[in-house]
Amino acid sequence: MNFAEQLPVLPIITPLVMAPVTLLLPKGRAPWAWATLASWLTFAACVFLLREVSASSAGFISYHLGDWAPPLGIEYRVDLANALVLLLVSGIASLVFPFAYRSVQLEIDERQSSLFYGALLICMTGLLGVTITGDAFNVFVFLEISSLSTYALIAMGARRDRRALTASFNYLVMGTIGATFFVIGIGLLYQATGTLNMADLHDKLAGNHSRVVDAGFAFIVVGMGLKLAMFPMHLWLPNAYTYAPSAVSAFIAATATKVAVYVLIRFLYSIFGFDFSFMGSAFTFVLLPLGLAGMFVASFVAVFQDDVKRMLAYSSVAQIGYMLLGLSFATVEGLTASLVHVFNHALMKGALFMAVACVVLRAGSHSVEAFAGLARRMPFTTWAFILSGLSLIGVPLTVGFISKWYLLQAAFAAGHWYAGFLIVASSLIALLYVGRIVEVMVLREPAEEGKYAIPARDAPLSMLIPMWIMVAANIYFGVNTELTGEIARRAAEALMMVAGGAP
Amino acid sequence: MERLILRVTTKLLFAPIILFALYVQFHGDYGPGGGFQAGVIFAVAFILHAFCYGLDETKKAVPQKALTVAMVIGLLFYVGTGVATMLLGANLLGYDSIDPDSTHHAGQHYGILLVEWGVGMCVASTMMTIFYHFTGREPDINQEDW
Amino acid sequence: MEWFDFVLERYNYWIVIILMMTGLYIVFARGNLVKKIVGLNLFQTSVFIYYLTIGKIAGGTAPIYVGGELDHGGGHGEEAPGHDAPGHDAPQGSDASLHETPEGASDHVNDLFGGEAGSDKIANDFASNDLKETLKDFQAQGAAAPTGGEASLHTPPEGVDGKIANDAFQNIKKPESIEFSIGDGHEAGANSLADAVHQASEVIYTNPLPHVLILTAIVVGVATTAVGLALAVRIREAYGTIEEDELEVIDNVAEFGEEARARAEGAAS
Numbered sequence: 025m026n027f028a029e030q031l032p033v034l035p036i037i038t039p040l041v042m043a044p045v046t047l048l049l050p051k052g053r054a055p056w057a058w059a060t061l062a063s064w065l066t067f068a069a070c071v072f073l074l075r076e077v078s079a080s081s082a083g084f085i086s087y088h089l090g091d092w093a094p095p096l097g098i099e100y101r102v103d104l105a106n107a108l109v110l111l112l113v114s115g116i117a118s119l120v121f122p123f124a125y126r127s128v129q130l131e132i133d134e135r136q137s138s139l140f141y142g143a144l145l146i147c148m149t150g151l152l153g154v155t156i157t158g159d160a161f162n163v164f165v166f167l168e169i170s171s172l173s174t175y176a177l178i179a180m181g182a183r184r185d186r187r188a189l190t191a192s193f194n195y196l197v198m199g200t201i202g203a204t205f206f207v208i209g210i211g212l213l214y215q216a217t218g219t220l221n222m223a224d225l226h227d228k229l230a231g232n233h234s235r236v237v238d239a240g241f242a243f244i245v246v247g248m249g250l251k252l253a254m255f256p257m258h259l260w261l262p263n264a265y266t267y268a269p270s271a272v273s274a275f276i277a278a279t280a281t282k283v284a285v286y287v288l289i290r291f292l293y294s295i296f297g298f299d300f301s302f303m304g305s306a307f308t309f310v311l312l313p314l315g316l317a318g319m320f321v322a323s324f325v326a327v328f329q330d331d332v333k334r335m336l337a338y339s340s341v342a343q344i345g346y347m348l349l350g351l352s353f354a355t356v357e358g359l360t361a362s363l364v365h366v367f368n369h370a371l372m373k374g375a376l377f378m379a380v381a382c383v384v385l386r387a388g389s390h391s392v393e394a395f396a397g398l399a400r401r402m403p404f405t406t407w408a409f410i411l412s413g414l415s416l417i418g419v420p421l422t423v424g425f426i427s428k429w430y431l432l433q434a435a436f437a438a439g440h441w442y443a444g445f446l447i448v449a450s451s452l453i454a455l456l457y458v459g460r461i462v463e464v465m466v467l468r469e470p471a472e473e474g475k476y477a478i479p480a481r482d483a484p485l486s487m488l489i490p491m492w493i494m495v496a497a498n499i500y501f502g503v504n505t506e507l508t509g510e511i512a513r514r515a516a517e518a519l520m521m522v523a524g525g526a527p
Numbered sequence: 528m529e530r531l532i533l534r535v536t537t538k539l540l541f542a543p544i545i546l547f548a549l550y551v552q553f554h555g556d557y558g559p560g561g562g563f564q565a566g567v568i569f570a571v572a573f574i575l576h577a578f579c580y581g582l583d584e585t586k587k588a589v590p591q592k593a594l595t596v597a598m599v600i601g602l603l604f605y606v607g608t609g610v611a612t613m614l615l616g617a618n619l620l621g622y623d624s625i626d627p628d629s630t631h632h633a634g635q636h637y638g639i640l641l642v643e644w645g646v647g648m649c650v651a652s653t654m655m656t657i658f659y660h661f662t663g664r665e666p667d668i669n670q671e672d673w
Numbered sequence: 674m675e676w677f678d679f680v681l682e683r684y685n686y687w688i689v690i691i692l693m694m695t696g697l698y699i700v701f702a703r704g705n706l707v708k709k710i711v712g713l714n715l716f717q718t719s720v721f722i723y724y725l726t727i728g729k730i731a732g733g734t735a736p737i738y739v740g741g742e743l744d745h746g747g748g749h750g751e752e753a754p755g756h757d758a759p760g761h762d763a764p765q766g767s768d769a770s771l772h773e774t775p776e777g778a779s780d781h782v783n784d785l786f787g788g789e790a791g792s793d794k795i796a797n798d799f800a801s802n803d804l805k806e807t808l809k810d811f812q813a814q815g816a817a818a819p820t821g822g823e824a825s826l827h828t829p830p831e832g833v834d835g836k837i838a839n840d841a842f843q844n845i846k847k848p849e850s851i852e853f854s855i856g857d858g859h860e861a862g863a864n865s866l867a868d869a870v871h872q873a874s875e876v877i878y879t880n881p882l883p884h885v886l887i888l889t890a891i892v893v894g895v896a897t898t899a900v901g902l903a904l905a906v907r908i909r910e911a912y913g914t915i916e917e918d919e920l921e922v923i924d925n926v927a928e929f930g931e932e933a934r935a936r937a938e939g940a941a942s
Binding site for chain 2: 026029030033037040041044045047048087088089090091
């Protein structure tokens with residue numbers, strides 16, 4: 025076996041082989057340790073893959089499954105854009121898995137814990153598969169692998185709050201409609217071109233203007249819009265994130281919607297490209313206004329939430345608005361900003377949801393009251409929350425600032441100066457909702473009695489260390505933008521070149 | 528004896544259904560058939576058994592624990608074949624590496640049969656697990672309340 | 674009435690659209706969670722039909738490999754319901770040859786294959802092929818029909834493995850009517866087998882890819898249904914109902930107290 029040659033498939037096959045084994049392991053620590061090992065191995069493979077891709081002269085690595093040559097066979101095609109997302113997903117996973125142990129011990133029935141870790145590994149496999157594949161239908165298959173395990177994982181929150189069940193059910197209905205729309209779209213594209221390979225689709229769609237392709241485009245955008253919680257189609261998201269087990273919230277909030285955004289970028293830029301007739305109008309009339317609307321409406325709703333997880337969930341919808349905004353500028357700068365924000369937002373939301381998980385472990389709740397006076401009782405958790413909260417607002421020296429800086433530059437460069445002002449304005453709303461929680465944490469007196477009276481003990485080290493690594497990443501990538509900014513720009517340039525320049 | 532006809536019919540049908548499942552299973556390489564269909568047919572035999580003899584009897588024959596193991600082994604069979612081809616020097620699921628000297632791609636047959644076997648095991652045990660869990664739930668409301 | 678034809682010709686698309694809209698309507702309009710799952714299933718089924726529509730090629734057979742290198746897979750008969758008897762498991766080659774036998778035989782064949790539209794189509798397909806040319810080829814190869822019909826079937830034209838062809842023949846000849854038909858027209862039968870095998874590489878298939886895709890999508894659909902129903906079961910255990918509006922009231926009561934129920938009832942009346 026040639027390690028370098030098989031590298032592109034390792035991020036998929038490693039968790040896929042290791043996930044079923046968790047079911048056979050004895051209860052207790054073993055499933056967790058095994059799953060953590062799997063996530064670390066996957067992360068290592070993704071790091072190697074990114075290095076390999078960024079060194080390769082062609083700009084991408086192609087891997088043929090079963091030695092069947094594309095466009096007939098399924099191809100894994102790794103370029104910088106998806107290598108970055110792969111690194112992100114596996115990186116978040118490699119932090120969430122060690123983090124999850126104590127949280128899962130509290131929130132999940134012990135008999136289900138091996139199923140839980142197995143499902144989480146399968147979910148990760150699905151997300152990585154969506155990212156890595158170069159075959160349009162394969163995207164659907166992996167998407168459903170990850171979605172189905174996500175539904176099950178969210179429903180496991182029912183042990184603490186039965187509303188997890190209805191949340192999961194709604195997500196299932198919406199997610200399935202989204203995925204089915206996506207399949208219809210792919211079917212229409214297949215009907216028009218006779219191919220499913222992304223690169224081949226791009227070639228065959230060039231100059232192919234028919235209503236079939238137009239309809240396919242619409243179905244794919246709507247289907248993916250449902251999956252990535254694009255503003256008016258986000259209704260499944262707040263409940264799903266709120267009632268899911270804390271570790272699951274941290275994982276899917278940081279990865280699932282980001283991967284869907286990546287798929288949208290991939291389809292818009294790598295498959296349809298700019299000579300596609302609807303492209304311009306899709307950007308100006310759909311993605312740009314919906315992105316802006318999401319930024320404001322969802323942020324505004326977030327301010328009034330009494331539940332911290334739900335507040336963060338609405339903030340996620342708002343942040344997705346930024347990503348859509350960036351990619352709708354249809355410039356290299358805009359796309360760079362979008363990719364950078366995909367990466368950075370995962371870091372900040374991961375850290376924030378981890379902090380909430382720590383609070384849930386000690387205080388047993390994620391409502392705002394449970395956060396009262398936390399600064400005195402759980403200082404490490406509080407500071408992690410504050411720092412990543414600042415990052416969410418976009419304070420300099422954090423990743424949030426970097427993404428907003430890129431986004432502002434892109435907005436002004438693309439001539440959307442009003443969008444620039446709106447970005448700043450919505451950041452102020454973020455200041456409002458994060459500030460509100462921070463105020464409660466730092467200034468409010470801790471409850472001495474009642475159900476939120478918590479022992480003066482911080483979260484265990486097994487949770488604090490992964491959380492602080494995540495916070496450190498928030499600051500490190502905020503100071504040193506070389507990795508994310510540089511890779512995202514090169515990835516954006518490559519995507520733009522395939523798409524055929526500005527319209 | 529209660530439901531005698533049903534029980535005798537089930538006894539008569541059980542073996543042919545399993546046989547048919549195996550037939551479909553091993554025709555998966557070049558014909559209609561394969562693991563998905565075979566797995567479902569295989570599970571149907573046991574579900575029929577559960578209908579006529581009661582779930583407890585079926586659970587005695589095929590306990591849930593065994594199904595979990597079969598599910599895992601089935602999936603491992605599948606990915607294991609893929610990993611084996613990788614170790615043999617081909618890409619994932621590059622079946623030709625199983626029998627590289629064959630002039631008419633015999634490796635493709637062996638490969639797909641192995642994979643289908645894994646799929647069949649996995650699907651059969653998953654279907655039965657789903658059935659066990661749906662029917663094994665205690666009904667907590669009266670029949671009239673439905 | 675051109676538009677009328679235009680509409681009628683695309684009847685399968687209309688079925689897809691109607692099913693799709695019905696499914697979506699059920700998902701959104703029904704409050705019962707199980708009915709929602711049913712709607713979702715209907716919606717997905719419409720997509721399956723749509724994919725099959727894409728794959729259809731007029732006059733094409735089911736995408737099941739029929740011939741060419743018979744030593745590869747053995748052969749498998751036309752897939753149709755009820756074809757599980759061993760006698761039906763014949764390579765397409767011999768299947769076609771039976772269709773070419775003189776009058777009378779084809780009746781038996783139709784009996785055997787249950788007279789499905791599918792097998793008729795194949796019969797037509799083969800009938801339309803240019804018999805003469807291939808016949809010439811066949812004779813030029815020096816493998817002209819030997820004496821017995823059965824023996825001729827053993828002669829492997831174009832690298833067909835005799836043994837498998839033989840096995841297949843053994844299978845097919847079990848029903849007596851077939852034995853008769855072959856015996857009756859042995860010369861023609863022999864020729865046309867070779868012909869059929871020769872032709873096999875030119876058989877028109879419907880596009881197999883959408884079938885494969887949709888098989889995958891069906892599996893995904895089954896999994897989704899299972900998860901959805903499992904959730905519905907759990908919801909009923911946790912709440913005692915699977916009606917969406919009742920669930921909402923129960924949640925609101927749990928969160929805001931009894932006034933939420935009063936408000937909900939006020940809104941209802």
